[in-house]
Amino acid sequence: xxxxxxxxxxxxxxxxxxxxxxxxxxxxxxxxxxxxxxxxxxxxxxxxxxxxxxx
Amino acid sequence: xxxxxxxxxxxxxxxxxxxxxxxxxxxxxxxxxxxxxxxxxxxxxxxxxxxxxxxxxxxxxxxxxxxxxxxxxxxxxxxxxxxxxxxxxxxxxxxxxxxxxxxxxxxxxxxxxxxxxxxxxxxxxxxxxxxxxxxxxxxxxxxxxxxxxxxxxxxxxxxxxxxxxxxxxxxxxxxxxxxxxxxxxxxxxxxxxxxxxxxxxxxxxxxxxxxxxxxxxxxxxxxxxxxxxxxxxxxxxxxxxxxxxxxxxxxxxxxxxxxxxxxxxxxxxxxxxxxxxxxxxxxxxxxxxxxxxxxxxxxxxxxxxxxxxxxxxxxxxxxxxxxxxxxxxxxxxxxxxxxxxxxxxxxxxxxxxxxxxxxxxxxxxxxxxxxxxxxxxxxxxxxxxxxxxxxxxxxxxxxxxxxxxxxxxxxxxxxxxxxxxxxxxxxxxxxxxxxxxxxxxxxxxxxxxxxxxxxxxxxxxxxxxxxxxxxxxxxxxxxxxxxxxxxxxxxxxxxxxxxxxxxxxxxxxxxxxxxxxxxxxxxxxxxxxxxxxxxxxxxxx
Numbered sequence: 001x002x003x004x005x006x007x008x009x010x011x012x013x014x015x016x017x018x019x020x021x022x023x024x025x026x027x028x029x030x031x032x033x034x035x036x037x038x039x040x041x042x043x044x045x046x047x048x049x050x051x052x053x054x055x
Numbered sequence: 056x057x058x059x060x061x062x063x064x065x066x067x068x069x070x071x072x073x074x075x076x077x078x079x080x081x082x083x084x085x086x087x088x089x090x091x092x093x094x095x096x097x098x099x100x101x102x103x104x105x106x107x108x109x110x111x112x113x114x115x116x117x118x119x120x121x122x123x124x125x126x127x128x129x130x131x132x133x134x135x136x137x138x139x140x141x142x143x144x145x146x147x148x149x150x151x152x153x154x155x156x157x158x159x160x161x162x163x164x165x166x167x168x169x170x171x172x173x174x175x176x177x178x179x180x181x182x183x184x185x186x187x188x189x190x191x192x193x194x195x196x197x198x199x200x201x202x203x204x205x206x207x208x209x210x211x212x213x214x215x216x217x218x219x220x221x222x223x224x225x226x227x228x229x230x231x232x233x234x235x236x237x238x239x240x241x242x243x244x245x246x247x248x249x250x251x252x253x254x255x256x257x258x259x260x261x262x263x264x265x266x267x268x269x270x271x272x273x274x275x276x277x278x279x280x281x282x283x284x285x286x287x288x289x290x291x292x293x294x295x296x297x298x299x300x301x302x303x304x305x306x307x308x309x310x311x312x313x314x315x316x317x318x319x320x321x322x323x324x325x326x327x328x329x330x331x332x333x334x335x336x337x338x339x340x341x342x343x344x345x346x347x348x349x350x351x352x353x354x355x356x357x358x359x360x361x362x363x364x365x366x367x368x369x370x371x372x373x374x375x376x377x378x379x380x381x382x383x384x385x386x387x388x389x390x391x392x393x394x395x396x397x398x399x400x401x402x403x404x405x406x407x408x409x410x411x412x413x414x415x416x417x418x419x420x421x422x423x424x425x426x427x428x429x430x431x432x433x434x435x436x437x438x439x440x441x442x443x444x445x446x447x448x449x450x451x452x453x454x455x456x457x458x459x460x461x462x463x464x465x466x467x468x469x470x471x472x473x474x475x476x477x478x479x480x481x482x483x484x485x486x487x488x489x490x491x492x493x494x495x496x497x498x499x500x501x502x503x504x505x506x507x508x509x510x511x512x513x514x515x516x517x518x519x520x521x522x523x524x525x526x527x528x529x530x531x532x533x534x535x536x537x538x539x540x541x542x543x544x545x546x547x548x549x550x551x552x553x554x555x556x557x558x559x560x561x562x563x564x565x566x567x568x569x570x571x572x573x574x575x576x577x578x579x580x581x582x583x584x585x586x587x588x589x590x591x592x593x594x595x596x
Contacts, residue, residue: 008272011130011133014336014340018337022253029105
């Protein structure tokens with residue numbers, strides 16, 4: 001068997017970066033995304049009320 | 056024997072489906088205008104945008120083809136993800152094309168093109184986008200069903216039932232709530248999907264170990280498993296095609312730009328791009344690693360996918376050659392006469408062996424409980440992708456292809472009804488196409504080629520529309536026709552036995568690059584040939 005290619009360190013660094021970055025972004029988006037949904041729904045309700053009120 | 060428990064794993068899956076459906080249906084009453092239905096009233100904020108884009112761009116199909124690439128090409132199989140991540144980050148950071156696109160106020164790309172190239176180009180762009188998009192997503196449902204059959208250990212005769220259930224669940228909330236429901240369910244699906252992907256990946260790294268994964272790639276693929284240019288299945292044409300695809304998909308893929316267009320402003324849209332860009336590395340690296348793990352644990356045994364009766368029907372020489380074939384290419388060592396002696400259904404199963412290796416591996420690798428989480432994660436991935444794709448192509452059909460037939464603007468109620476009807480029709484198409492069409496060879500290459508039907512011409516049109524003052528409708532029409540002609544001809548020749556030998560030596564990557572070149576050439580030649588084109592007639596968008 002040949003020795004593993006030297007480039008495998010690049011792929012190791014990349015998979016570590018993937019796991020760390022993905023875990024972080026999941027927690028960040030999970031906590032802030034819920035607030036985004038609330039804001040979006042509130043704005044839509046306000047917009048619909050304004051349109052209905054305005055005729 | 057799959058580690059699937061209907062009590063424990065089934066409860067986890069049932070809970071996930073219940074919460075998703077409730078969230079999807081919750082917003083349906085807030086859909087009042089067609090803009091709410093198609094672009095969520097342009098009220099999407101940054102975090103929701105990231106969750107939605109990531110969930111949409113990772114489906115079971117993604118997981119399957121990226122795992123297949125890892126299985127058949129090693130780490131080098133993740134190269135397309137690197138290309139798209141770089142392209143998305145650069146485009147988001149510079150605002151290249153996307154700032155002008157979002158600021159134009161258009162709901163789809165063809166709507167923007169009408170401002171520069173006229174109504175015919177808008178209509179034709181819509182047709183090409185829908186054709187490429189529907190061919191592309193036509194295989195999603197079947198491959199999603201295949202994954203679920205393999206991980207749960209269900210017989211593939213249940214495939215149609217699983218496909219129907221998946222489709223009905225997704226169609227119900229997409230038809231009723233449009234983009235609003237899609238955004239909220241995407242958010243939930245992103246969280247569930249990410250949890251499943253991360254847990255399974257960490258478990259693979261922990262239990263199998265990095266060293267074994269590296270050695271597996273080295274043994275089966277050599278240096279080509281680490282370096283795309285050293286890989287015989289990749290090479291320069293693959294690398295060039297992936298770079299072109301990465302850039303073009305970021306600029307024009309309808310499901311990607313619909314997040315840009317739903318953003319509250321161009322700055323938010325650009326941030327969604329830059330901050331989601333690294334996800335495109337994840338979406339290839341994570342399933343790719345699962346594919347490598349499948350090769351390390353299960354190995355390459357394509358004959359195991361056949362029933363006993365199918366295996367004994369094969370000549371001994373064929374069995375020998377298939378069992379010694381290189382990973383992912385079971386029929387490569389057979390002569391044309393030997394290939395002809397293998398029944399079509401058996402050939403299909405052998406060709407699918409590399410695609411099905413990852414779910415088969417996971418079905419025995421994950422313990423009860425985690426299996427439920429994995430399936431919930433994959434259902435989340437699949438539902439978010441199918442919903443967004445149905446909505447995106449539906450929006451182009453309504454907004455651009457049907458536009459000439461609307462002499463007066465439709466009321467919002469009528470427009471929303473039509474959009475719902477179109478999405479339901481797309482669902483029926485997905486089901487029928489998924490049952491009838493058989494993908495030849497690598498799934499990713501099929502997706503790249505069908506995507507290039509429109510990615511090539513639409514990216515050329517968008518760049519010319521934004522930055523080339525001499526671009527005109529002649530150039531746009533030539534670009535669309537030539538860009539679509541090359542991949543359609545290739546796919547047709549591949550499926551017609553009498554013509555197959557013409558394309559035997561033309562890979563899907565060659566055909567894809569030719570589509571981009573033909574499209575750019577068409578734009579330049581057509582624009583310059585139009586009488587009076589020496590003087591720029593219209594300003595850029």
